[in-house]
Amino acid sequence: MRPLDEKNNEIAQLAVDTLAENKQFVRAVTSYADNHEILAREDIYSQNGIKLIPNGTRISKKFYDRLVAHKLLKPIEQSLAISDALDARRLVELTHAEAHRVPSLAPMLENRDLLDKMHGLLGDIQLPAPLALKLSVIRVDQPDFFQHCLITAMLSMVLALRANLSREELRALALASIFHDLGETCIAPDIFAPQHKITEAEYRHLYTHPITGYLMLHEFSEIPEETAIAVLQHHERLDGSGYPYRLPGEQIGKVSRFLAVAEFCSSLLQRYGADKRIQLKLWLNRSRYDKQAMEVLFKLFADTDCPLPKSPNEAILMTRLTRIGKIFEDWRTLREGFSAADVDAISYFIKRVNSLQMLLLEFGFDKARIDEILSLSSVGDPEICMEINILIEELARGFKDLYGEVQRKIAIYGSTLETSVRERVHDWLMRACLLADDKVQ
Numbered sequence: 360m361r362p363l364d365e366k367n368n369e370i371a372q373l374a375v376d377t378l379a380e381n382k383q384f385v386r387a388v389t390s391y392a393d394n395h396e397i398l399a400r401e402d403i404y405s406q407n408g409i410k411l412i413p414n415g416t417r418i419s420k421k422f423y424d425r426l427v428a429h430k431l432l433k434p435i436e437q438s439l440a441i442s443d444a445l446d447a448r449r450l451v452e453l454t455h456a457e458a459h460r461v462p463s464l465a466p467m468l469e470n471r472d473l474l475d476k477m478h479g480l481l482g483d484i485q486l487p488a489p490l491a492l493k494l495s496v497i498r499v500d501q502p503d504f505f506q507h508c509l510i511t512a513m514l515s516m517v518l519a520l521r522a523n524l525s526r527e528e529l530r531a532l533a534l535a536s537i538f539h540d541l542g543e544t545c546i547a548p549d550i551f552a553p554q555h556k557i558t559e560a561e562y563r564h565l566y567t568h569p570i571t572g573y574l575m576l577h578e579f580s581e582i583p584e585e586t587a588i589a590v591l592q593h594h595e596r597l598d599g600s601g602y603p604y605r606l607p608g609e610q611i612g613k614v615s616r617f618l619a620v621a622e623f624c625s626s627l628l629q630r631y632g633a634d635k636r637i638q639l640k641l642w643l644n645r646s647r648y649d650k651q652a653m654e655v656l657f658k659l660f661a662d663t664d665c666p667l668p669k670s671p672n673e674a675i676l677m678t679r680l681t682r683i684g685k686i687f688e689d690w691r692t693l694r695e696g697f698s699a700a701d702v703d704a705i706s707y708f709i710k711r712v713n714s715l716q717m718l719l720l721e722f723g724f725d726k727a728r729i730d731e732i733l734s735l736s737s738v739g740d741p742e743i744c745m746e747i748n749i750l751i752e753e754l755a756r757g758f759k760d761l762y763g764e765v766q767r768k769i770a771i772y773g774s775t776l777e778t779s780v781r782e783r784v785h786d787w788l789m790r791a792c793l794l795a796d797d798k799v800q
């Protein structure tokens with residue numbers, strides 16, 4: 360599926376508009392230019408023909424207002440030249456250095472010739488100048504984001520080499536890993552702040568970033584098409600719960616699947632380090648990700664000694680577990696009131712809620728066990744506390760994903776569902792999101 364297909368016009372148009380008005384990158388590049396030499400390598404024009412900056416001008420912060428006051432004829436990075444841009448060789452070295460700087464990754468990288476293999480795969484790739492400039496700026500402007508890309512690249516290489524992917528697949532995957540979140544560089548980083556409440560418009564931007572990234576890469580002949588496709592599909596999941604297109608497993612390419620696994624693991628490692636939570640999270644999500652890549656990952660972690668994390672607050676955990684129990688009790692009551700036609704209309708939503716309920720059962724948290732745990736005045740067992748904590752986090756994520764789909768106006772309730780039933784289901788979902796949320800007491 361291509362992003363500019365007829366039926367995807369609306370979401371693709373948002374990506375195109377986002378690219379044309381990339382104020383975030385204009386801010387980043389003009390700030391960066393205050394300390395690094397960046398020159399206009401051609402006249403920079405607005406879409407309506409106004410010359411904004413002449414060829415040869417040294418860029419600085421003072422040009423920001425002028426540049427964002429207009430829609431630019433071309434993405435800004437195509438009109439600029441930087442003297443010390445990152446190249447592929449340097450990227451490989453940075454990736455390797457980053458992986459060894461993260462203590463939880465070091466034990467997994469015992470393969471000493473990994474660096475040589477990465478150099479062999481990537482060293483001769485000529486990065487298109489606009490992309491090299493982008494990476495150089497992002498490295499300084501958003502170091503955590505840059506680190507995420509490098510760790511993802513290292514993990515994807517370890518997985519793909521162990522799974523014997525072909526040389527073409529390895530090259531496509533390595534590039535896709537480094538560039539996978541390029542589309543996020545168009546989004547104001549504030550929306551990722553933990554306390555920020557995401558608006559409907561921000562949700563749509565967030566869910567469009569794989570398409571924006573695809574569009575940024577697709578135009579360069581040096582970048583394999585498989586790389587651009589993998590970036591487009593890196594948030595698609597085998598059970599169809601991903602985005603932007605909710606593709607079923609068989610429509611997600613192999614390189615995309617490996618990227619998705621590496622990206623998921625990289626996010627977990629950045630968040631938790633390699634403690635026992637990560638193995639649980641991987642296991643709980645195994646049906647959403649590529650089986651072969653997950654098997655390699657499980658083997659990697661099996662060889663790694665992961666410690667237990669510090670126990671979360673037991674009283675808060677117990678309160679949240681009670682809430683989860685209540686959410687599913689309310690769902691059962693609601694579900695009993697559905698007519699056969701309702702069940703038909705809302706089958707997708709029911710399937711998703713059922714899979715969340717399955718998480719509880721897979722973890723052994725049936726109602727009897729929840730009651731048993733709650734009847735103890737203090738759990739005291741750090742392993743059980745960790746399990747409950749992860750379970751609650753996963754359920755909260757599941758509810759929020761569903762809510763995110765509503766925000767993106769995806770017909771998850773089905774178009775033929777009666778309004779009164781739709782309102783009750785939506786009300787339940789809103790409460791589920793709030794109750795599962797950490798911040799609500």
Ligand SMILES: [Fe+2]
Pocket residue numbers: 507539540622
């Ligand atoms: Fe990512």
Ligand SMILES: [Fe+2]
Pocket residue numbers: 539540568593594
């Ligand atoms: Fe992403």
